[in-house]
Amino acid sequence: MSEQAALDGSSDLIPASWTDSERSEGSDFAGWTNFAATPYISFTHGERFATNHANDIAAAQYGLFEDVEAIPPGGIIAKPTFSVSDAGEALWQTLFLMEKAEAGQSPDTNDWIYTAIMPDGSLMGRTLGQNSDRMYFCAACHMGGGMDTDDLLFMEPEYRVRN
Known part of the structure; x- marks a missing residue:
């Protein structure tokens, strides 16, 4: 069974644990624009399948x-990740979020707030918040690879929704 079929066949498009998490983005992202035509393997996010969503601001x-100039403050990018069981079911993993903050709010992360919500709904970490040290790797990777794209790293073109 393909990863798209597993995702389409999931009776629970958003795990209740994400919906019940302290971050509203845990459920909000499902209504945002999905820029992935199909799930793809994100090697930097645990080699899990992922899709990329952006709120209306972003x-x-x-x-x-790659032609992005800058995401406005309040813009949020969500990357829900999942694996596929032997039975072909989507098994939700970590939900990764990047939120553009106001200029100067988080200069060490180029004003991005990184958040990771675990499959059980617990907060792995959030820049400037709970377990902030766990988000350093996210910031370092994005700042190192996305200098010309407002610290954003994009999926390969073959996985993108075409306009």
Whole structure:
């Protein structure tokens, strides 16, 4: 069974644990623009399948991909990840979030707030918040690889929704 079929066949498109988490983005992202035509393996996110979603504030700029100028403050990118069981079921993993903060709010992360919500709904970490030290790797990777794209790293073109 393909990863898309597993995702489509999931009776629970958003795990209740994410919906019940302290972060509203745990459920909000499902209504945002999905820029992935199909799930793809994200090697930097645990080699899990992923899709990329952007809220209304971020969507116009994010959809420019490598031509992005800057995501406006309040823009959020969500990357839900999942694996596929031997039975072909989608098994939700970590939900990764990047939120653009106001200029100067988090200069060490180029004003991005990184958040990771675990499959059970617990907060793995959040920049400037709970377990902030666990989010350093996210910031370092994005700042190292996305200098010309507002610290954003994009999926390969073959996985992108085409306009």
